[in-house]
Amino acid sequence: MLDANPGxxxxxxxxxxxxxxxxxxxxxxxQANLVALPEADAFDFLRFCVANPKxxxxxxxxxxxxxxxxxxxxxxxxxxxxxxxxxFRGGELVDEPPDAREVWRDDLVAFLIGCSFxxxxxxxxxxxxxxxxxxxxxxxxxxxxxxCTPAGRxxxxxxxxxxxxxxxxxxxxxxxxxxxxxxxxxxxHVGEPxxxxxADLSAPDYGDPVEVRDGEVPVFWACGVTPxxxxxxxxxxxxxxxxxxxxFVTDARDEKMAML
Amino acid sequence: MLDANPGxxxxxxxxxxxxxxxxxxxxxxxQANLVALPEADAFDFLRFCVANPKxxxxxxxxxxxxxxxxxxxxxxxxxxxxxxxxxFRGGELVDEPPDAREVWRDDLVAFLIGCSFxxxxxxxxxxxxxxxxxxxxxxxxxxxxxxCTPAGRxxxxxxxxxxxxxxxxxxxxxxxxxxxxxxxxxxxHVGEPxxxxxADLSAPDYGDPVEVRDGEVPVFWACGVTPxxxxxxxxxxxxxxxxxxxxFVTDARDEKMAML
Numbered sequence: 001m002l003d004a005n006p007g008x009x010x011x012x013x014x015x016x017x018x019x020x021x022x023x024x025x026x027x028x029x030x031q032a033n034l035v036a037l038p039e040a041d042a043f044d045f046l047r048f049c050v051a052n053p054k055x056x057x058x059x060x061x062x063x064x065x066x067x068x069x070x071x072x073x074x075x076x077x078x079x080x081x082x083x084x085x086x087x088f089r090g091g092e093l094v095d096e097p098p099d100a101r102e103v104w105r106d107d108l109v110a111f112l113i114g115c116s117f118x119x120x121x122x123x124x125x126x127x128x129x130x131x132x133x134x135x136x137x138x139x140x141x142x143x144x145x146x147x148c149t150p151a152g153r154x155x156x157x158x159x160x161x162x163x164x165x166x167x168x169x170x171x172x173x174x175x176x177x178x179x180x181x182x183x184x185x186x187x188x189h190v191g192e193p194x195x196x197x198x199a200d201l202s203a204p205d206y207g208d209p210v211e212v213r214d215g216e217v218p219v220f221w222a223c224g225v226t227p228x229x230x231x232x233x234x235x236x237x238x239x240x241x242x243x244x245x246x247x248f249v250t251d252a253r254d255e256k257m258a259m260l
Numbered sequence: 261m262l263d264a265n266p267g268x269x270x271x272x273x274x275x276x277x278x279x280x281x282x283x284x285x286x287x288x289x290x291q292a293n294l295v296a297l298p299e300a301d302a303f304d305f306l307r308f309c310v311a312n313p314k315x316x317x318x319x320x321x322x323x324x325x326x327x328x329x330x331x332x333x334x335x336x337x338x339x340x341x342x343x344x345x346x347x348f349r350g351g352e353l354v355d356e357p358p359d360a361r362e363v364w365r366d367d368l369v370a371f372l373i374g375c376s377f378x379x380x381x382x383x384x385x386x387x388x389x390x391x392x393x394x395x396x397x398x399x400x401x402x403x404x405x406x407x408c409t410p411a412g413r414x415x416x417x418x419x420x421x422x423x424x425x426x427x428x429x430x431x432x433x434x435x436x437x438x439x440x441x442x443x444x445x446x447x448x449h450v451g452e453p454x455x456x457x458x459a460d461l462s463a464p465d466y467g468d469p470v471e472v473r474d475g476e477v478p479v480f481w482a483c484g485v486t487p488x489x490x491x492x493x494x495x496x497x498x499x500x501x502x503x504x505x506x507x508f509v510t511d512a513r514d515e516k517m518a519m520l
Contacts, residue, residue, distance in 0.1 A: 043303035046310065047321045051331065061307045063412065071311065071409065149331065152323065178520035181441055186520070259519055260438035260446070 003027070006073065006249045010081040019083045019098045021138065021245040023117065030183070030254050031247035032059055032072065032112040033224035034082055036100075036240040039064040042109035044152025048230070049111065051149040055158055055226035057114035057182045059250070064109050072112055072250040079104045084243035086228065091235035100240050108240070113224045114183035115247055116161055118254045122176050128169050131210040138245040139163070140204035141223050145197025146188075148226065156233030159205070160188060160196065160220040164212040170219045177221065181259045189220040196220060205229075206244045263287070266333065266509045270341040279343045279358045281398065281505040283377060290443070290514050291507035292319055292332065292372040293484035294342055296360075296500040299324040302369035304412025308490070309371065311409040315418055315486035317374040317442045319510070324369050332372055332510040339364045344503035346488065351495035360500050368500070373484045374443035375507055376421055378514045382436050388429050391470040398505040399423070400464035401483050405457025406448075408486065416493030419465070420448060420456065420480040424472040430479045437481065441519045449480040456480060465489075466504045 004012070006029045012018045022031055037045050042064065049056035060072040067078040079100045087095040087103050097103070116139070120130050132139045139161045146158040165173060170190050178186040193201055201218060202209045206225050212218060231239040242248060264272070266289045272278045282291055297305050302324065309316035320332040327338040339360045347355040347363050357363070376399070380390050392399045399421045406418040425433060430450050438446040453461055461478060462469045466485050472478060491499040502508060 043306065046303065046306050050306065050310070050318045050321060058310045061310060061411070151321070175520075181519050259441050260435075 006251050009249050010073070010076055013083050014077065014080040016098065022083060022247045022249055023133070023245060026249050027121065028254055030059070030250045030252040030257060031115045031117045032250055033115055033227070034078060034110065034240070034242040034248050035113060035227045036078065036108045036110040037236055038105065038238055039107045039109050041153065041236050044154050045111065047151035048148070048154040049113070051151045052226070054184055054188060054222035055148065055224065057184065058111060059114055059182065060112040062110040065106050067104065067110060069110065069112050069250070072252050078110045078248065082242045082246060082248045084246040086241045086243050088228070088231045088239040088241070090237060091232045096243055103240060105238070112248060112250065113227065114257065115224050116184050116221055117247065118183040118257050119177045119180040121254055122180065123173055126172065126176060128173055129163070129165060131164050132208065135210055137208035137210065139207050140201070140209055141206035141225050141244065142196070142198045143205045143229050148230065153236070154230055154234045156230035158188070159223045159226040159229050161223040162201065162218045162220050164210065164216040165219050166215055167217060170217060173219060179258045179260060182257045184222050184224070187219050188222050191217050193218055266511050269509050270333070270336055273343050274337065274340040276358065282343060282507045282509055283393070283505060286509050287381065288514055290319070290332070290510045290512040290517060291375045291377045292510055293375055293487070294338060294370065294500070294502040294508050295373060295487045296338065296368045296370040297496055298365065298498055299367045299369050301413065301496050304414050305371065307411035308408070308414040309373070311411045312486070314444055314448060314482035315408065315484065317444065318371060319374055319442065320372040322370040325366050327364065327370060329370065329372050329510070332512050338370045338508065342502045342506060342508045344506040346501045346503050348488070348491045348499040348501070350497060351492045356503055363500060365498070372508060372510065373487065374517065375484050376444050376481055377507065378443040378517050379437045379440040381514055382440065383433055386432060386436060388433055389423070389425060391424050392468065395470055397468035397470065399467050400461070400469055401466035401485050401504065402456070402458045403465045403489050408490065413496070414490055414494045416490035418448070419483045419486040419489050421483040422461065422478045422480050424470065424476040425479050426475055427477060430477060433479060439518045439520060442517045444482045444484070447479050448482050451477050453478055
């Protein structure tokens, strides 16, 4: 499964044979965050993404009523090809099913949003630390006190992911991730967590805590889990997303996400 | 007027004191293409832009019914602050008024789309030739035989702008414009015009022809006039745009458009 091609992995997910996280699967292929909303909310949400490109870089949008991401994975089915889903109703997380066919509706529009897994491979290729991979856990993510730019009915806090590094490593990581504009790009903050309203690095709001070693500073990137915090704040009647870490694996190559 | 700040220029435009092209005005401030459409077409058009980021990089989207680009120029009025407009009805160009209040409707959504004027300043700063500026004419633009990625009701050809350069200059220009992802980014083609379906460089579809000197090749960038060709192909009931070269001048600094 580790070296499966994306189509084979999605088939295994669809068959219920893989329901776990996707970190490290199909190396070299872009993984994506999922957001599906009723068509009535879709224009406001797309405006929200365009106004907040760092947390919400849009990789694909389905036709209303279609679950096929025609640009990023032609033939795939977003109702079945994500290992675990989250259903939000009126902003409340109500379910985490392995299959979304029961809750999907004919009026939904699905959005694929870039994921930091893409640039992590570039960091690892430089020998930079990606602590949550070393520790075998999910990346720590935090709701911040930074408001996204509102658009229509959608507003809410920026969510960030965090990777500890030395200052010199943080500078190099800034250079590397700046190339990857469509997958969150450069960090949004380096250093003091309290400046983002984060009280305790050891208690992330999503994912798992990781060790910050002596001489390291926390480096924060905008995170594609932001729409889930926005759902809680903005209470759309229905939002279906992936469960954090359980991404949709596309047919697109990671290197296609590099701007230059 | 040449060194006016954007707010003063927009006030002069609104008062009917400036109805000409905007090239060279308010140096350092980002100029933008305008597209306004009925709300019923707005989601399809925004999906079209997201699927075609090189010709249609979205800088701002108004709330439905509002003519204020709140992110790029708070307080401005897109019905009056563009020096010359174009009105398309059912895909036909029907008018080029200096003021759009007569044709504007309460259900319109307006989009600001990045413009190559931003990266031209960076090219000039390197001493690279920008021939249409040297010749004092509008940049030559061509409809190509390259189809944009369709989205909903919108489809149509890619429009490109062209600047002649030596091959070495074209390489440097590729590096420089790659930094400016939100304003068309790197070229889409260098060399043979016929590969884009362009039969005669001396007969552009928009703007003016420019001299191509011995030893120079034509260098083509995706162009923000693309939505006007898409309007002709897709025939929305109403589209209001700027007249080519008569841009909306925003409060945003050009350097903010550089990705890194």
